[in-house]
Amino acid sequence: MEIGKLEVVGTVGLILFCVFMKYLLDLIWLKPLGMRKKLEKQGISGPSPLFLMGNASEMKEIIRECGLSKAAQAIKPDEITGHGYAPSLFPYWEKWAQQYGPLYMYSTGNKVHLYVNSPKLVKEMSLCMSWNLGKALYLAKSVRPLLGDGVIRSNGKSWADQRKIIAPEFYMDKVKGMIGLMMESVVPLLKKWEESIQNGGGIAEIKVDQDLRNLSADVISRACFGSCYLRGKEIFSKLKDLKNIISSSGFLFNLSNFGFLPTKRNRSTWKLQKEIDSLIMKVMDQSSEGLASGQSESDDHLLQALMKGAKRECPGLTLSSDFLIDNCKNIYFAGHDTTAITSTWCLMLLALNPEWQDRLRAEIFEICGDSLPDADALNKMKLTKMVIQETLRLYPPSPLISREVLEDTKLGDLEIPKGVYLWTSVSGLHQNQDIWGPDADKFKPERFANGISEACKLPQGYIPFGMGARVCLGQNFAMFELKLILSLIVSRFSFSLSPNYKHLPAYRMTVEPAYGVDLLVSKVNY
Structure with a gap:
């Protein structure tokens, strides 16, 4: 009897093994x-x-x-x-x-x-x-700590629902209303460069990539968080560290699938992800209090707009859900990283081609005079748009x-x-x-x-902004921000590449200058 049971167990085990081997093959x-x-x-x-x-x-x-x-x-x-x-x-x-x-x-x-x-x-x-054409699932898994299951990496109905909530916040009328907060971020950068030039006796060597990254972080932080933008900047710093860890692993075609093991790299990834999610939750809690207290529409920022959109479109979605955290990370990464890198490449190309600095400067002065540009003025800057388009052609983020x-x-x-x-x-x-x-x-x-x-x-x-149904949601926002940054910098400064600049495009989830961009910057005298 016992021998018969063992034979049955052995037969079942053999069948299961064969089934598993067939599945594996x-x-x-x-x-x-x-x-x-x-x-x-x-x-x-x-x-x-x-x-x-x-x-x-x-x-x-x-x-x-x-x-x-x-x-x-x-x-x-x-x-x-x-x-x-x-x-x-x-x-x-x-x-x-x-x-x-x-x-x-x-x-x-x-x-x-x-x-x-x-x-x-x-x-x-x-x-x-x-x-039927969605984002690659194995890539989504690799970058999940950075982007979660937000609109950038989701597929099917989940993607469609998220896009329905987020897309209206980047329509042209909404973006035009953000020009003021963009200006609030750019002006301190202009003053910083002017002080550096003055202290340098009329010319300063500036590593512009880091300044532009901080500027872009400030813009998105103000747009997303309103008065809580300083905490947003802390999130950006941690997101950058997380991006560097993920991109250094060769995530595109990495054959290993050991994200669950407590390696040093994975522990750092988990720690950063937890810290970022915690920071976003704190800002969400503050925003929820603002909504509960009847904050006026004029005080809205992007995070609160997403909360309202989630309540309206998906009533069963709780404000503490992954939807808000993941899409905040998506907006931070896409809205900050790509714009910062594109504006950096713009300045590098203009530094190599000073005649285009002169042409842009003349156009900006003709349209704006001594005034700061508004949305209508930015729309009229044809040459500035052409430079941005050519930059996006040569160096798509x-x-x-x-x-x-x-x-x-x-x-x-x-x-x-x-x-x-x-x-x-x-x-x-x-x-x-x-x-x-x-x-x-x-x-x-x-x-x-x-x-x-x-x-x-x-x-x-x-x-440059993708294609098909999944074209970039924030392209209007990006183009306005790039025009504003470029017009304000070119109208005030002339610049050339520093001898210390080392040209090497590198792929780190986006194409960026491996060693940054060093410019020799001076004030424009009219």
Whole structure:
């Protein structure tokens, strides 16, 4: 009898083991193989993957070779001849694109990726309003401590509900009403630089990237928190530390999945996440007290607007829920980091091209005279907008767009199976000579004189704010803030690159200057 029981247990165990092995084999090999076969039948090729690793080892080797081929990566200001950085940041994509064209597949572990830089298919992705193309779930997991499950990383109905609440707060009429608080943040920076110039005997060397990061943090803090903006700035500091930890781990194609282990890096991540969430909760509590006390509409700030929106659109959502915390982090990161980096690149490019400083200065003086710019004046600054557009073309804050195919989807004539990850190189599109001409890597704001449609052969080749249904919610806010910062700085100061400036774009979730931007700044004499 006992022998019979043991035989049954052994048989059940063997069956369970076989089922598990079949599941494991299907997960790590058969399912990805099936995806690749479907794509191959449609004429899509790519580098051959290795069992378990895919093309990850080859990607690492390409990166290693690229690093060895440029021992001194950073270059001096007088050595900058163009702004094509994609081959150094994503050398595997560039190498494979030369071999297989703008559409090819590759793998990392059990993940099948499709590189899509064919303008025709990028257009199809831009027109796709379906929920079937969502944010990559494995990336969402990697950056969850930084962004949670907010609107940037969520999918499906959750994403649609959050967007419905948040989008109205960035409509043009709301953004125009924020010009005053933007001005409150910029003026102290102008005074700080004027004092540095005076103390330096008429010229000062300023590391502008940190000042612009602080400025952008101040703007978003005031917009989000109102009178509590100083606590918001503390949150920004911790978010920056958290971003640096996450981006240093190679999160894009990291094969390891040990986020649950108490490693030194994970402990630091958990600690920062807890501190950030706690700080946001404190501000939320203060804002809730303001709402309960009948605070007037004129005292509203973004956090309170989100609270009201959540109550209105999702009555069952509590004010202490993750929705508010996660979306505060999303707004802080997207609204602060990208604007700060873009304004930094703007000044770097203008420092290299002083004739454009003169042209902007003349336009600003013609429109504003001795007055500070308002929303209407900013709308009239055509040359300033052109410089910003060209900066976003050459140095888009997010150099890539990722999507996960959540259900079998058709893009043009291409049938893409569920589970495939789509990647579009924004920087690759923005500097494609077939779209922009032979001077695609050069700074030429005049290409935007007659709008985007005349600047390039294919409008879908310009996507600095993303594309499709998931285009950036805060682009109106960002453009107004960038115009204001640029107009106030250029109208008061002239500047050039310091000999200490080392040019090296680096990918840290966004493309930023690896060593910051050092400028020699002096006052403009009219």
